[in-house]
Amino acid sequence: MSDRPAEDYAWFVEACAKESDGICATFVRNLSAEEALRRIGATPGDISGEWGVAAYAAYGGVVLVDYGYAELPEAFSRGTEAATVFAGLNDEDFVYMANGVVVTRFEPYLPDWRQGSDPDRLLAHMRDLGMPVEEEAPDYYRMRITRALALAERATSVHLSPAHYAVPAIVGSVDHLY
Template sequence: MKTLKEATLTISHEEFGWLLKHGPFRDVSCVSFVRSLTPSEALIRLGAEEDTIEEVTFDAHQERTMEYIYSDNFRSSYVGALEKDGWTILIQFWTGSLTTDEHLLRSLSRATEVVSVYRNVQASDCFSYTVDGELVTFFDQLAPYARRGSAPDRLLDTMREVGLDLGPSRETPIAHNPFPQCFALAKKITGISFTEDTVNTPLLGAAVRNR
């Protein structure tokens, strides 16, 4: 039986189920949480030119993303950024992924920390936790028992708490999609709940070069 403290800390992944119903997040997306940097600082660390950073709506962010996909054949990504409770949330759609780009993660996490969740309906879904340039924990969302990084087990108890399957591979595929659980894990680390209201929040946006 859980103690009151444990029950209070338990975070249901159901609050993130909306992500599987929202087109761009469900298909190909990357959402990253960066501690103690402003949106502009985070974008500049990714390589954005300061004078190109602009305020955009969520819909405009998607439009800019498609413009860059069609104009330079995936060589650039358009990244949206907003600030919440001392963290900057970075949003990418359809092209580019901080989760799998260790060079950008090293730059972005210098003297801070970054939690990143990547979704690709046609490929692998990943989760990464990086601190001061060091990849601490990385795993494929469908195989969270196969972790890597400098401390692959650091998040183990928290991963269990949010419902990620840590058993060995099975003969049959995992029935559920662990994408919402990874956002619950991100909330455990950051204290930030990525809510559906986020899509109504103005963003700062800029293009960055894909490596």
């Protein structure tokens, strides 16, 4: 389990803000970048489509980054675990899946309204990160996306560092998801 603070992902939020108004990052345990792209139907290296995704090798797995938001099929997490953090202009979402099942889902703006097969599975991590799971947390909302990214890391044991992000990603087209 990682105990890195949420602030460790501030660099990532800033990097994504330079590219788009939104962010969508999916942390996947124990998959290579190539296998993760194949699971969503993208051919690694094929950028012929209109929508694409970048797969970054990370410690413990892979992080997929796209600037739209295609909800990944639950089958994507078969045999592993995945957590997606999405923050757009009018919508936010956190989804943690394990072995093809949505375990915990909530809007980062409202982490106390959780759904899924085990909505409280990540509760200890959420409390440790200062997410308001039952009560008010005055400083939470400004840092909610970095905390959601840190939660994705803790849930999957996948860590994306600035060094991983600096290495060119493997890309693929995913038009069929949009």
